[in-house]
Each structure stands twice: as structure tokens, then as C-alpha cells.
Amino acid sequence: MSESAIFNDVVCCGCSCLCDDLQVTVDAAGKLQTAPGCPQAASYFQPSGAGPDCLIDGSEASLEAGIAASQALLASAKAPLFLGLGELTIDGQRAALDWADRLGAYVDAGNPAEPDPTGMILQSTGMITATLGEIRDRADAILFWNADPAVTHPRFLERFSLDAEGRFLTGPRTSLAIDEAPTATSQRTETFCQAPHSANLEIAHALLALGRGKKIDAARCSLLPQVEAIHAKLSSANYAAIVLGPKFYGSVDGAAIMETLADYVRDLNRTNRAIVSLLRSGPNWIGAAEAIAWRTGYPSPVRFAVDGPAYDPTGYRAAKLLARGQVDAVVRFDGDWLQKAPPEMKTLLEKLPTVSFGWNDAGLPAQVAFRVAKPGVECGGSMHRLDDVPLPLSQLVKTSRPTTEEIIRQAMA
The missing domain is CATH 3.40.50.740 (Rossmann fold)
Incomplete structure (x- = not known):
């Protein structure tokens, strides 16, 4: 290539967000530079290594x-x-x-x-989900559960959730997080429930019970106050989005947890709109x-x-x-x-x-x-x-x- 070339609206395969708004400059030596800045994009947009075919x-x-x-x-x-x-x-x-x-x-x-047990869940229970555009434009409450997109999907917050302008939102978003320890994403949320990964099934069952109007004995759920607060915000939202990271659904109990959560989201849809979105790797x-x-x-x-x-x-x-x-x-x-x-x-x-x-x-x-x-x-x-x-x-x-x-x-x- 004798001179640099600029490509607009390029799709990035650095993560599963596949951001389609990148500008990539290829210089005369074949080196690529990307904008806006993203560590995943900078890593991915390089030619393959030298060596025989x-x-x-x-x-x-x-x-x-x-x-x-x-x-x-x-x-x-x-x-x-x-x-x-x-x-x-x-x-x-x-x-x-x-x-x-x-x-x-x-x-x-x-x-x-x-x-990923999603295939089995879709067959047995079904799962209500949505496009990233719907989350951006409509979700007024977002729960990040074992998900840290600020690290794994660096432009997810900017393009599709906390920092994105929602076309149909009339007020601020409610942001929540559940994780084993504080994360870069949880530090951006209003409500953070710190819970071990082993408690995910217990939390999902508690949410399902609350969604069905059941009373829960506090002695049987150590995280009940936090779970009640999360349920109150999700159930009062016009459009609730639960964003899951691989750690959530990749455990031995992943299928049971996913199935329980899918049932809970279905119950939320009786009175408002709620969906699940999985932040898979790319x-x-x-x-x-x-x-x-x-x-x-x-x-x-x-x-x-x-x-x-x-x-x-x-x-x-x-x-x-x-x-x-x-x-x-x-x-x-x-x-x-x-x-x-x-x-x-x-x-x-x-x-x-x-x-x-x-x-x-x-x-x-x-x-x-x-x-x-x-x-x-x-x-x-x-x-x-x-x-x-x-x-x-x-x-x-x-x-x-x-x-x-x-x-x-x-x-x-």
C-alpha cells in the first residue's frame, strides 16, 4: 500500500458487541489504528502474524x-x-x-x-431477550449480574447502557449490580449486592418467590434485604434489563440458575417489560x-x-x-x-x-x-x-x- 487508507463504519470483532461505528486507518506499512479508543479493538485490528500458510x-x-x-x-x-x-x-x-x-x-x-446452557433453557423454559438497541433506548433499570462490561466489553456502557442516551427514556436509569466483589462496573451503579457466586441459585429463587408474591423467611435467605431491594427496583421499572456475564451461567448449576431467572423475568413481564441479555465472549x-x-x-x-x-x-x-x-x-x-x-x-x-x-x-x-x-x-x-x-x-x-x-x-x- 503506497499511502494510508481510511475505512468508516467498520465492524470490530474484538468482543461480542461487534461495534459497527469504528474508523480504521491503515498506513502505508499496513499498520492499523482505530477510533474511538478501545483496548479490545486495538488488540484485534492487527494483521495476522508472520509465518507460512x-x-x-x-x-x-x-x-x-x-x-x-x-x-x-x-x-x-x-x-x-x-x-x-x-x-x-x-x-x-x-x-x-x-x-x-x-x-x-x-x-x-x-x-x-x-x-453456556442457553440452548437447553430455550428448549425447556424459553427466555425473553432483546436487542442491544432496545436496552439502550428503553431500559430504565439495568442489573449487571456477574457481569463487568467495563472490562470485558469496554464500549457496552457507552453505546448500549449506562452512558447511552435512551430514545424513549424520560428519566435517569436505575443501575444495580450483583457480584462476588466490587468491579469497575459495579462502582458505577447505585445498588450493589456483594454475594458469593455460590449464592446465585438462592438469589434467583428468592427473586422468583418475590415476583410471585410469596413471603420469604429471613432466616432462610441471608441476603434477603438486598434481594428485596433489587426486586423492588426491577419490578417498578417500565423496562428492566438483566445483563449476565459468563461467570453467572457457566457454573455447574448454570442451567438451574438460568431456568429460575428465566421464570422470574417471565413473571416480571406480567406487569412491565423485562429481558435477559448475555454478555458472551467474542x-x-x-x-x-x-x-x-x-x-x-x-x-x-x-x-x-x-x-x-x-x-x-x-x-x-x-x-x-x-x-x-x-x-x-x-x-x-x-x-x-x-x-x-x-x-x-x-x-x-x-x-x-x-x-x-x-x-x-x-x-x-x-x-x-x-x-x-x-x-x-x-x-x-x-x-x-x-x-x-x-x-x-x-x-x-x-x-x-x-x-x-x-x-x-x-x-x-
Whole structure:
């Protein structure tokens, strides 16, 4: 590039907010600068690392040789596992699912570092949610529960909640927080309930009881005064939004807590409007959940078989499959999730024949490793924001690297 170029209204894949108002300047050397300032955007908007497009057993190889090696590796596998689909564009996810179908593979489309029971809750109970635009324009009471967007989603407060101007608000927002310790976000709220994570189910049950007009024995709920205060503010709001972080729904009791909270929110809707919003990690895990549902009719995780896909919400989770030794090969789509995955999972992954796709060195070995174009920087496509809204990505920097979708389609040819 002989001179700098400026791109406006760029979508950022640095977190699941997918902010679509960025200005990105690409200088003559290919270095990117973003505005407005955001640490997640500054980190994401860099070209992928240098290195060969393909490695086989750690040695540089041609793309054609890598595709042939991946075909041979997976041809001998009886139970391959696909994971990390949230790092791909929607087109990349569809290609990955086509490949998994052909191979008869297990697919866990969820983030292995953040177990999410939402798929089961949507089937069993249902969940009332909304777009981020609705939260911004209508929510006059917002509860952040185990969520610290000031750190994890830096522009969420500015664009969609506490600092955003609500089109239909006539007064100030009421802000509340529940967390194990004070956070950057809780320090911005009016009401803060400090509670251990282990108390989430108790709090959710207490809120549900209050929402149904039940009396609660104070001796049976140590946090009753705080919970009553939170319920009073949520139930008196015109539009209440409960914003959840991964810590809330990622525990062993996550499904029970989510189901209880979904029931509570449904009861709030008898007299006012209330919704739940999940601050998933980025960039496209919600898109992965939707892509697998489009393809199979089931939420993740599934196994493709000759007679059609099979669904097991707990038994087909990547961690369980790996721990039980039910997997004999892995197709891994690398990203931030891999750095945050449990150490025992990474240890098990290292022992299996692996084909990996990523735009930087993941630090985890793979027999065949493809270096691919980075979505939203080196290639386009689309991803889904955390509220299910699809957004188009831009190609800002030219590259000779292939996309994940292109490699998969060649491997299937």
C-alpha cells in the first residue's frame, strides 16, 4: 500500500458487541489504528502474524500438501471432534458443519472456556431477550449480574447502557449490580449486592418467590434485604434489563440458575417489560449456536451420523468427550477461547491428532496447522452480535492467505 487508507463504519470483532461505528486507518506499512479508543479493538485490528500458510509436523509445507495431510489424518478417524467454531464467520461455520457432516464428527459449537446452557433453557423454559438497541433506548433499570462490561466489553456502557442516551427514556436509569466483589462496573451503579457466586441459585429463587408474591423467611435467605431491594427496583421499572456475564451461567448449576431467572423475568413481564441479555465472549459464538441449529435442528452439541444428527446436551460436550477418550482426532479453530480453556482440556487436546486453523500461533501443537486470513481485517464475511443481529465484516488489508472456508471447501472437493 503506497499511502494510508481510511475505512468508516467498520465492524470490530474484538468482543461480542461487534461495534459497527469504528474508523480504521491503515498506513502505508499496513499498520492499523482505530477510533474511538478501545483496548479490545486495538488488540484485534492487527494483521495476522508472520509465518507460512501451512505447517505439517512443525515444518513448512504447501497449502496443497497440508490439505492432503488433513484429509489423510481425518480419513482414519472414527470419532473426530470439531471445536472453536465461534472464531469463524457464518460462512466459515457453515463450511465447518458441512465437513463435520461428511466425517461423522462430534461438534461442540459452544465456547469450551465458558459453558453456556442457553440452548437447553430455550428448549425447556424459553427466555425473553432483546436487542442491544432496545436496552439502550428503553431500559430504565439495568442489573449487571456477574457481569463487568467495563472490562470485558469496554464500549457496552457507552453505546448500549449506562452512558447511552435512551430514545424513549424520560428519566435517569436505575443501575444495580450483583457480584462476588466490587468491579469497575459495579462502582458505577447505585445498588450493589456483594454475594458469593455460590449464592446465585438462592438469589434467583428468592427473586422468583418475590415476583410471585410469596413471603420469604429471613432466616432462610441471608441476603434477603438486598434481594428485596433489587426486586423492588426491577419490578417498578417500565423496562428492566438483566445483563449476565459468563461467570453467572457457566457454573455447574448454570442451567438451574438460568431456568429460575428465566421464570422470574417471565413473571416480571406480567406487569412491565423485562429481558435477559448475555454478555458472551467474542466474536461469533452466538452465530455458531445458530448455525448448528439451522443445520441440524438442535442446539450444540451434536454428533453427525449416517441416520442424521444426534443431540446430547451434556454427553457431547467437548470436555466430557475428551475426558472419556471418545475422540480420536480434532479439528480446532483457534482463538482467545484456547488461552482460557481449562488446563486439563488443553492437555488432552495435545495428545490427539489435530488439524488447526488460526491467524496467530495458538501455542498448542497440531499435526497440520493452517494460518488463515483474519475475519474483519484480512477478509470479509458476517458475524452475529451477542443479541443475534448479523453484521457484515470488512476486508481492510490485502493478504494472500486463504480463508478457513476456502481451505475446508478444497479439503472436501
